[in-house]
Amino acid sequence: MPKLKKTARRHAIRKEIESNPFVTDYELSTQFEVSIQTIRLDRTHLEIPELRKRIQQVAEKNYDRIRSIEGSEIIGDVIDVSPNEHATSIIHVNEESVFTRNQIARGHVLFAQANSLCVALIHQPIVLTQSSEVKFIHKVRLNETVRAEARTINKSDQYYTIEVKSYVREDLVFLGTFKMYYTSEDEQNG
Amino acid sequence: MPKLKKTARRHAIRKEIESNPFVTDYELSTQFEVSIQTIRLDRTHLEIPELRKRIQQVAEKNYDRIRSIEGSEIIGDVIDVSPNEHATSIIHVNEESVFTRNQIARGHVLFAQANSLCVALIHQPIVLTQSSEVKFIHKVRLNETVRAEARTINKSDQYYTIEVKSYVREDLVFLGTFKMYYTSEDEQNG
The missing domain is CATH 3.10.129.10 (Hotdog Thioesterase)
Structure with a gap:
């Protein structure tokens, strides 16, 4: 799968967390081939709280x-x-x-x-x-x-x-x- | 055993606690037939800390x-x-x-x-x-x-x-x- 552009990635991250609410930022970063920092920024943008929350x-x-x-x-x-x-x-x-x-x-x-x-x-x-x-x-x-x-x-x-x-x-x-x-x-x- | 006078009782309480450091104030009050308050005062006078300590x-x-x-x-x-x-x-x-x-x-x-x-x-x-x-x-x-x-x-x-x-x-x-x-x-x- 080619690496997704930002908007597409954020859309995909939202879907992934909806289907698996306990996925970690680390797992997402591996799946989407971006850094954990990027995942955190994406979640902030999407207004999705951290795993603990x-x-x-x-x-x-x-x-x-x-x-x-x-x-x-x-x-x-x-x-x-x-x-x-x-x-x-x-x-x-x-x-x-x-x-x-x-x-x-x-x-x-x-x-x-x-x-x-x-x-x-x-x-x-x-x-x-x-x-x-x-x-x-x-x-x-x-x-x-x-x-x-x-x-x-x-x-x-x-x-x-x-x-x-x-x-x-x-x-x-x-x-x-x-x-x-x-x-x-x-x-x-x- | 007749009830002890204050000085004699304090002496006896000190000996009792020395031989059994984990005796409670309640047990002492029963043994010496005085109130728990009296036992507490006696301990304070004898400078013996409370059980927990x-x-x-x-x-x-x-x-x-x-x-x-x-x-x-x-x-x-x-x-x-x-x-x-x-x-x-x-x-x-x-x-x-x-x-x-x-x-x-x-x-x-x-x-x-x-x-x-x-x-x-x-x-x-x-x-x-x-x-x-x-x-x-x-x-x-x-x-x-x-x-x-x-x-x-x-x-x-x-x-x-x-x-x-x-x-x-x-x-x-x-x-x-x-x-x-x-x-x-x-x-x-x-």
Whole structure:
């Protein structure tokens, strides 16, 4: 494909982001054979916000469909949720999420993303974690983006069993099974 | 035992805190049959800081004995550590650690306390979590104090297996097994 002229490229970028809202500036720059700076200028011209903001906009729409937890209490941005069936969230691994000395993401950060996604997935007023088995398969490093995909694999009267697979790009980095207790009635404290 | 006069009581409180630095003001007030306010005044007179500060003072001493993680990166205060053998930490469950709607501690907070205690316990430059099985046995509520006790149950060339039991008072609230990878050599990133 010959390199596009500016107007044609901007048109193509808009279409690309519409069909894949989570495409990065880097991926666009490779696809259209221009610099990341050019992509940023194109987005500014098109009034399309940066990736982080696009993710948050999608996440905020999803919060209306989540019953068991406040949106602000979820670790990560929920970019997709089908109540009681499956859900996906994204976190960006920042300085606070890694060990200072080796810049590797801390285990509990991946656990927290997966666990809160399980809570968000279940459309019940009270959801609590009963037990969990997790495997940390690949190291996750500073500035990487982790996409957690949760899906229900079993449901009983009191429990959902949910499998979570987390990826950096296409690499599986974390695998977890969460047994989640739920009740449709508000419980008394104490 | 007859109720003590002020001077005798203060003397006894000092001895009690020396032998049990983690006794609460509430426990002292019950033991000496005076109000919590009186215990606070007694401590002020004796120049003994509040419990939270006493825990932090002990924790800071322990950080010298921890090799795999910065003291500030540990979730909780480490009040006891025998490198490669056992360790104990304490967290106070505050507003940030609970679900807003039911004031129950979030699972990943207990997981983070246990997991970072496992890292702290192992006296090696690089320690990473390989896998983990956890059970959330009792609900933990706002303002409760959780004491996590970790001990090594197996050690091989590359892995430690560590069991963590976490308690609120004498009640077991969390049980976890963590398989921890370690290496004595610094790894390259990338």
